[in-house]
Each structure stands twice: as structure tokens, then as C-alpha cells.
Amino acid sequence: PTQNGSPTTTTTLSALIPPSPTSPNTLRKVALITGITGQDGSYLTEFLLKKGYSVHGLIRRSSNFNTQRLDHLYIDPHNSSKALMKLHYADLADASSLRRWIDLLRPDEVYNLAAQSHVAVSFEIPDYTADVVATGALRLLEAVRSHLSDNPDRRIRYYQAGSSEMFGSTPPPQDESSPFHPRSPYAASKCAAHWYTVNYREAYGIYACNGILFNHESPRRGENFVTRKITRAVGRIKVGLQSKLFLGNLQASRDWGFAGDYVEAMWLMLQQEEPDDYVVATEESHTVEEFLEKAFGCVGLDWRDHVVIDKRYFRPAEVDNLKGDSSKARRVLGWKPRVGFGELVGMMVERDIDLAKREKVLVDAGYMDAQQQP
Numbered sequence: 001p002t003q004n005g006s007p008t009t010t011t012t013l014s015a016l017i018p019p020s021p022t023s024p025n026t027l028r029k030v031a032l033i034t035g036i037t038g039q040d041g042s043y044l045t046e047f048l049l050k051k052g053y054s055v056h057g058l059i060r061r062s063s064n065f066n067t068q069r070l071d072h073l074y075i076d077p078h079n080s081s082k083a084l085m086k087l088h089y090a091d092l093a094d095a096s097s098l099r100r101w102i103d104l105l106r107p108d109e110v111y112n113l114a115a116q117s118h119v120a121v122s123f124e125i126p127d128y129t130a131d132v133v134a135t136g137a138l139r140l141l142e143a144v145r146s147h148l149s150d151n152p153d154r155r156i157r158y159y160q161a162g163s164s165e166m167f168g169s170t171p172p173p174q175d176e177s178s179p180f181h182p183r184s185p186y187a188a189s190k191c192a193a194h195w196y197t198v199n200y201r202e203a204y205g206i207y208a209c210n211g212i213l214f215n216h217e218s219p220r221r222g223e224n225f226v227t228r229k230i231t232r233a234v235g236r237i238k239v240g241l242q243s244k245l246f247l248g249n250l251q252a253s254r255d256w257g258f259a260g261d262y263v264e265a266m267w268l269m270l271q272q273e274e275p276d277d278y279v280v281a282t283e284e285s286h287t288v289e290e291f292l293e294k295a296f297g298c299v300g301l302d303w304r305d306h307v308v309i310d311k312r313y314f315r316p317a318e319v320d321n322l323k324g325d326s327s328k329a330r331r332v333l334g335w336k337p338r339v340g341f342g343e344l345v346g347m348m349v350e351r352d353i354d355l356a357k358r359e360k361v362l363v364d365a366g367y368m369d370a371q372q373q374p
């Protein structure tokens with residue numbers, strides 16, 4: 001199946017098949033990823049498979065398939081010599097599932113990417129956001145700690161997906177020593193997860209790192225984050241499926257990079273001698289309005305003819321200006337971003353024009369309503 005194709009039933013069934021101790025994966029490094037079905041999870045899985053890892057992902061039960069971003073990597077686990085990515089049911093809200101999979105899979109590296117990751121939505125579902133983002137990270141750290149305590153010969157390296165949102169209203173440029181001033185339940189929960197991670201490192205000597213990543217986007221970005229919402233609209237407006245785009249605050253400024261570049265930084269953090277915390281950013285910031293200008297400009301349109309400001313997209317508290325200083329990551333990890341702002345916008349617009357063209361064929365043939373999205 002293609003990246004955007006329908007997942008097969010076997011994808012879900014495979015999640016229930018326990019790993020075989022005789023599989024060829026035993027000589028490979030084993031990574032366990034929470035949030036594997038998300039944007040970053042899919043890029044990190046690709047990256048680790050290329051590095052020769054065996055990758056296990058924890059997925060949560062959903063009434064609909066949620067593995068679309070992984071379909072292109074999926075190989076039936078019955079083909080045990082080829083299937084190097086395996087999926088298992090768990091939830092960051094369920095401590096027992098986390099401990100069980102760590103005991104069974106015995107990972108060398110654990111990447112905690114799972115989150116209710118939408119800042120605006122966190123104002124609507126604050127307790128749930130805290131449960132998954134903050135307490136979920138604590139549950140996973142505790143599963144790692146108790147597993148290591150029961151298996152003193154084992155070593156696990158842990159990555160926590162921290163966010164530039166933790167800096168909130170602290171003025172730019174933000175680096176590892178900038179104070180946190182979170183402006184949403186999501187950001188406050190990420191701060192808690194950050195400090196749980198530091199605490200488990202200091203208290204138990206666990207190799208645990210916080211990556212403080214600034215915004216990173218891609219054609220796989222969720223469609224209700226502002227960049228993808230814009231590029232999806234550009235594609236649909238261009239082919240005539242939509243005419244208006246409703247947005248909130250256009251003056252907010254973000255340091256936008258490419259997700260494919262950022263997952264490499266996550267991995268690099270876990271390859272150092274000592275665990276530490278790192279800011280990962282492009283060091284360039286643009287307003288939402290500049291993103292609009294660039295994205296609509298790619299197809300020769302003027303965003304002013306299409307954008308309508310809708311108050312519902314304003315947040316109770318906003319983060320005005322994020323621009324990272326990633327000199328530590330560049331110096332210690334040797335990391336730097338490869339994709340710049342213009343290229344990122346161009347890549348997203350190009351993919352969303354293709355997607356809109358496919359939608360148009362379905363709409364014209366009467367298989368889909370123009371308002372509907374596949």
C-alpha cells in the first residue's frame with residue numbers, strides 16, 4: 001500500500017503478534033517508538049530502518065486505521081526476515097502496557113514521541129493533555145527505570161520529545177539556558193515531561209535526553225497545524241475545490257524546519273557518551289503571514305484574495321515569537337538543518353497540489369464531495 005492508501009487489516013492484526021525470539025532482529029539494535037504513527041514517528045522509523053535497526057512502534061487503538069504514514073514501510077510480520085518494523089498496541093495512559101512491551105522487546109533506545117500535540121486543542125482537553133503528555137512521559141520513564149532495576153545487565157537510552165512551546169513568552173533567541181514560560185496546558189505538560197526526564201537522569205543515572213525541538217513540518221504534517229492547513233488550501237484552491245481559507249493570528253512567528261532533518265538530531269542525542277538536553281532549530285523565524293505569502297506565491301496566487309480571519313482560531317494565550325539558538329546541537333552533535341524555509345514550503349505545496357489533483361478526479365467523477373477530504 002502507498003503512503004496515502006488504505007491500511008490493510010493485517011497491519012492491525014500484526015500488532016498482536018509477539019516478537020519472535022528467533023527472528024534475525026536479535027543482532028540489530030532495537031528501537032521502541034511511541035507516537036510512531038505521527039509525523040515524526042514515520043520519519044524516525046525510516047531513518048532507523050536505514051541505519052539497520054529493528055523498530056517497534058506502540059500504537060493506540062482507534063476506531064479507524066491510523067497507520068497511513070507508515071503504510072509504505074509495512075511488511076507483513078509473518079515474513080520475519082524482512083519485517084523490521086513491528087507495531088504493538090499500548091497507550092501512554094496505560095502504564096502496564098508500557099512496562100510489558102519494554103520487558104518483551106528489550107529495546108536499546110526508547111523514543112517518546114507520543115502526545116496530544118495540538119496546542120489549541122490542549123485548551124479544550126487540558127486534563128487529557130496533561131495525562132498523556134506529562135504523566136505519560138513519567139509512566140514511560142518509570143517503566144524504563146523499573147525494567148532496568150529488575151535487569152541490571154540491561155542498558156536503555158531514552159529520548160523525550162520536548163518543545164519550543166516550553167519557552168512560551170520568553171523572548172528569542174531561545175537556547176538551553178532560556179527560562180521556560182509555558183502559555184498552554186500542552187506547553188506546561190511538556191515542561192513537566194522535561195523535568196521528569198532530567199530527574200530520572202539525575203536520580204537513577206538513566207541515559208535520558210530532552211530534545212527541545214522548534215516547529216518542524218513536512219508533507220506528512222497533521223492537517224490542522226497552520227503550515228499544512230495553508231498548503232492543503234493552496235492545492236485545493238489552485239484546482240478549484242475551495243476558495244476560502246479561515247485562519248487566526250497571522251502575526252505569530254515560528255522557527256520552521258523540516259521534520260526529516262529533525263529526527264536525525266533525536267538519534268544523534270542518543271549516540272553521545274553522556275546524556276544531555278539540546279535545542280534543535282533552524283535559527284530563522286517567519287510569521288504565519290510570510291508563510292502564506294510564500295505558499296500562495298508558489299502557485300501565482302495572492303493569499304489576500306482567499307484568507308478570512310476567524311476568531312475561533314485565536315488562542316486564549318499566544319506564543320508570539322520563537323527563534324532558536326541551536327549552536328550546542330551544531331557543535332556537540334554535528335547536526336545542522338539541510339532544508340531551508342523556501343524549500344520546505346515548496347515541498348509541501350508541491351505534494352498538496354498532487355493530492356488536490358487526485359481529489360479533483362474523484363470529485364469530477366462523482367465519487368467525492370468537494371467539501372470532503374479523503
Ligand code: NDP
Binds near residue numbers: 036058060112117215
Ligand atoms: P503528531 O501529532 O503527528 O503525532 C503524535 C503521535 O502520538 C501519534 O502517533 C499519536 O497517535 C500518538 N498518541 C497520541 N496520544 C497517544 C496516547 N495516549 N498513547 C499513545 N500514543 C498517542 O506529532 P508530531 O509527530 O508532530 O510530534 C512528535 C512529538 O514531538 C510530539 O510529542 C510533539 O508534541 C513533539 N513536538 C513536535 C514538534 C513539531 O513541530 N512537530 C515540535 C516539538 C515537539 P495517533 O496517530 O493514534 O493519533
Ligand code: GDR
Binds near residue numbers: 120225315
Ligand atoms: P504550534 O503550531 O502551536 O506552534 O505547535 P500551529 O501550526 O498549530 O500554530 C502555529 C501558529 O499559527 C497560528 N495560527 C494557527 N494555527 C492553527 N493550528 N490553525 C490556524 O488556523 C491558525 N491561524 C493562525 C497559531 O496561533 C500559532 O501561533 C506546534 C505543534 O507541533 C506542537 O506540538 C509543537 O510542540 C510546537 O509546534 C513546537
